[in-house]
Amino acid sequence: MIKMKIKPFELERYFARYEFSAPYHLSSSDCEALSLKELLAMADEDTLQLWEELKLGYTESPGHPLLRKEISKLYQTIEPEQILVTVPEEGIFIAMNTLLGNGDHIISTFPAYQSLYEIACSMGCEISKWTPTNDIGWHFKIDDLKPLIRRNTKLIVINFPHNPTGAIISENELQELLMIARERNIIVFSDEMYRFLEYDSAHQTSSASDLYENAISLFGMSKSFALAGLRIGWLSTKNSDFLKSFAAYKDYTSICSSAPSEILAIIALRVKENILHRNLQLIAKNLKILDKFFAKYEDIFEWLRPQAGPIAFPKFKPQIDVADFCLNLVEKNGVMLLPSKVYDFKANYFRIGFARKNMPEALDQLEQYLQTHLRGSKRT
Ligand SMILES: Cc1ncc(COP(=O)(O)O)c(C=O)c1O
Numbered sequence: 401m402i403k404m405k406i407k408p409f410e411l412e413r414y415f416a417r418y419e420f421s422a423p424y425h426l427s428s429s430d431c432e433a434l435s436l437k438e439l440l441a442m443a444d445e446d447t448l449q450l451w452e453e454l455k456l457g458y459t460e461s462p463g464h465p466l467l468r469k470e471i472s473k474l475y476q477t478i479e480p481e482q483i484l485v486t487v488p489e490e491g492i493f494i495a496m497n498t499l500l501g502n503g504d505h506i507i508s509t510f511p512a513y514q515s516l517y518e519i520a521c522s523m524g525c526e527i528s529k530w531t532p533t534n535d536i537g538w539h540f541k542i543d544d545l546k547p548l549i550r551r552n553t554k555l556i557v558i559n560f561p562h563n564p565t566g567a568i569i570s571e572n573e574l575q576e577l578l579m580i581a582r583e584r585n586i587i588v589f590s591d592e593m594y595r596f597l598e599y600d601s602a603h604q605t606s607s608a609s610d611l612y613e614n615a616i617s618l619f620g621m622s623k624s625f626a627l628a629g630l631r632i633g634w635l636s637t638k639n640s641d642f643l644k645s646f647a648a649y650k651d652y653t654s655i656c657s658s659a660p661s662e663i664l665a666i667i668a669l670r671v672k673e674n675i676l677h678r679n680l681q682l683i684a685k686n687l688k689i690l691d692k693f694f695a696k697y698e699d700i701f702e703w704l705r706p707q708a709g710p711i712a713f714p715k716f717k718p719q720i721d722v723a724d725f726c727l728n729l730v731e732k733n734g735v736m737l738l739p740s741k742v743y744d745f746k747a748n749y750f751r752i753g754f755a756r757k758n759m760p761e762a763l764d765q766l767e768q769y770l771q772t773h774l775r776g777s778k779r780t
Contacts, residue, residue, distance in 0.1 A: 406522035409514050410742040418736045424762035427738040429711045431626040431679040431755035442671045450663050464662040470669035471634055476610045478636045484646050485657050488620040488633030495589055495616055496520050498645045504554040511743035516557050537704050538565035542576050555587045561594035564751040565713040566706020571605045578612040588615040594709040596624045596676050609636040625668050625675050630661040683710055686754040693763055710755030722748040733765045
């Protein structure tokens with residue numbers, strides 16, 4: 401048996417097992433993918449020409465200049481030169497490897513997309529977990545973060561809108577967090593992969609990289625733009641030393657991005673309002689269905705309604721391990737949910753995703769399973 405230097409990514413391993421075999425995906429965190437045809441139909445004359453005349457060579461390592469220009473429009477003050485295009489997951493890998501070393505202390509929102517803390521863990525860092533309360537939906541309180549800070553805290557990792565709870569942070573809370581970090585000279589890594597998927601646009605916040613010179617923000621095409629297959633994301637930061645080191649590290653990971661993906665990302669960013677509207681509409685429609693479903697089955701589930709994004713993290717009430725429930729469900733009815741154990745989160749919660757077109761059919765299958773196997777079981 402080969403010993404890996406880093407623990408397996410439990411969520412990705414779980415997906416690897418069922419993603420392409422289970423007929424109903426009820427836990428996916430991306431929005432219903434756009435087809436190439438749909439995307440090209442939205443292209444303007446200039447971008448269509450870029451697409452048709454594209455040469456499939458290596459590309460500019462920091463990212464296509466036009467792509468970085470379009471990306472910079474998503475920020476208040478970030479310039480194209482303050483952006484490095486990477487695969488989203490690669491951006492996390494590069495940043496953690498560049499910024500951290502053995503013995504550093506980091507704080508991370510938890511539960512979390514595993515790489516946000518696991519890469520640091522594999523490097524010998526100590527991790528403190530900033531966990532949310534769920535009295536009225538999930539909420540990360542700044543007062544719970546403060547006592548976690550130590551003298552050797554190097555980095556605070558945040559992720560809002562949050563995977564998996566759909567929790568958000570207010571602009572005031574974000575500013576308070578960044579002020580705390582600035583006072584103590586702590587770097588902030590802000591995973592903003594679900595940005596612009598807030599159900600109420602008044603809940604949108606600034607990007608951390610716009611507000612704090614030692615913040616790095618991560619965003620990309622995978623979630624909000626329904627283009628996960630492009631594998632295009634980016635890091636943005638005002639700290640030019642960080643950016644230089646990230647670019648140098650990228651020479652050892654991907655060197656540069658895929659040429660077709662860059663052009664397709666430019667096309668999508670130029671019509672971002674259309675794509676975001678499409679995704680938010682699908683989410684709103686499916687959320688209504690979920691509200692009804694969870695009201696009907698409140699003896700089995702506690703619906704902790706998210707405030708943003710395509711996923712939620714409800715509680716499973718029966719005295720059955722939620723991991724067993726998820727396994728049986730996928731094996732008997734072909735419906736994939738994600739048990740909280742893939743997040744190393746001990747209590748009985750699961751991730752549900754609702755930005756796929758066939759969510760109602762998947763939910764019907766879940767309902768059939770509940771009617772056959774769970775109605776009348778003992779609740780906690
Ligand atoms: C919070 C978060 N960050 C980063 C990523 C990585 O994105 P990608 O899979 O497109 O590399 C994901 C993917 O699920 C995510 O949920």
